Amino acid sequence: MSKARLLVASKTPAAQSALVAALEAAQYTLSSAGDVEQARAQIADSDLLLIDHDHLEADGLAFAAQLRTDASLKLPPLLHIAADLSGKAFHADDACLNASAQTPALLSMIAALLSARRAERLKDDFLSTVSHELRTPLNSILGWSDILMRQPRDADATQGLASIERNARLQAQMIADLLDASRMLAGRFEIELSPIDDLGFVIDGAIKSAAEAARPRQITITRQVEAGLPAVRGDSERLQQIVGNLLSNAIKFSAKGGSVGVDLRRDGDSLQISVSDSGRGIAADKLALLLSQARSGSGDKSRGGGLGLGLSIAVHLAELHRGSLAVHSDGIGKGARFTLRLPLAG
Structure with missing residues (x-):
């Protein structure tokens, strides 16, 4: 070796x-x-x-x-x-x-650090293999459910196929979150920075993806984008992921018939994207801990659902963009607002 x-x-x-x-x-x-x-x-x-x-x-x-x-x-x-x-x-x-x-202590510490690095790589390889193996049958399920949804069917079949598709997509998202969380903890989360002249396009992509989850619960998603905004440097796919994760949370914790809003505007030397909901809100004692837990990777399933990784990933991605994520809520039953700030392109 x-x-x-x-x-x-x-x-x-x-x-x-x-x-x-x-x-x-x-x-x-x-x-x-x-x-x-x-x-x-x-x-x-x-x-x-x-x-x-x-x-x-x-x-x-x-x-x-x-x-x-x-x-x-x-x-x-x-x-x-x-x-x-x-x-x-x-x-x-x-x-x-x-x-x-002494030299033996130095060599012992180096060996331990290298061993931990090799173990991390093996874990990443394992997660990558498992992800591929799980995604293959999920893609088949999603493909066939889409084909069957296009065929004439009765109400029960429609409901059943919709449930199959919804849960298969949920499983696929959990797999993606696991891989992202693993990269995040290993310090190998990659982003590709380039000028983005129109953040509204990124928001539209996130809203389009979230609309499927909002539709059956009759949740309205509104969009407000300030005109003439300057550019930022970012990874458009990862920024869409941040907004998508925030929208997913907002939809999950809004009552049927509720509303979710996405707002993009300039604030000094940064652009801010706010995602607000009319849902259950966040208690004051949990509000202070929410983002610190997310930053440490511990997550909060009471707010994030699923594996509780979406908010942790959003916080990490915001920091990779040299931005920040903040949260505000007036209390239980009064909704919540998450705000992503991104520095203007220099």
Whole structure:
């Protein structure tokens, strides 16, 4: 089995580095980066990034933070090595080790981080395989239900076929949410940023997808889009996913015959998309915790339904777009409003 590829962030020449010497003796494949740009160029080919705080011109924590601002990067595990660890606020996902640690401790920590990374990859491969295997029969069910829905049939058959189709689509969405949640927790959620001149088009796509769930409950979806809005940078498919998740929640928690509204307007140096409903609302004691739970990935099935992942995914996607998601409710029985803010394209 070949050794892993380690990227060492350090300005110290390799020939003078005791750290590099120890890793070479352990037969790891090594490369080095003296600054963030060099690290960005090599990170995709690395299994682990070691940040040598004592031999960098830049602050090691700032070095890692700069890498994390680039949503397109798939960061490997990060290991910080410094002579003085006191007072340093490391990212929750990172590991750290005192520079005075003996070589066996260093190699043991590296082995543990690499083992966890391999386990994460195996889990992702497993989820991908399971997803494919589950989607294949679901696609067949959806295809045949669509064909049968086009044929003459009595009322009972119509109701039964509609139920089959609705539940098959629900299962397909759960599978997609599981895969997204796995990528999110592993830090490998990808978005492709490009200029979006018309966010109204994104909203229309989300409303069209949500209309099927709203129709049988006679829920009206209204749309208001301010004219002449500037562009934002974003991933239109993922932004539609955010709005779609918020619409899905709003529809689920609105009473039959209720209403859901989508509003797009400019607010200072950002655009905001608000999704509001006339449903059950959110109690004040739960309101404060809702988004923090979603941000941690714990979800809230009392608000999200299904696996409770939709809101967590929406929060994460908003942050990848350098935006934010906020929630407001006047209390139980008074509906709720979720607001997505996106910075204007610079």
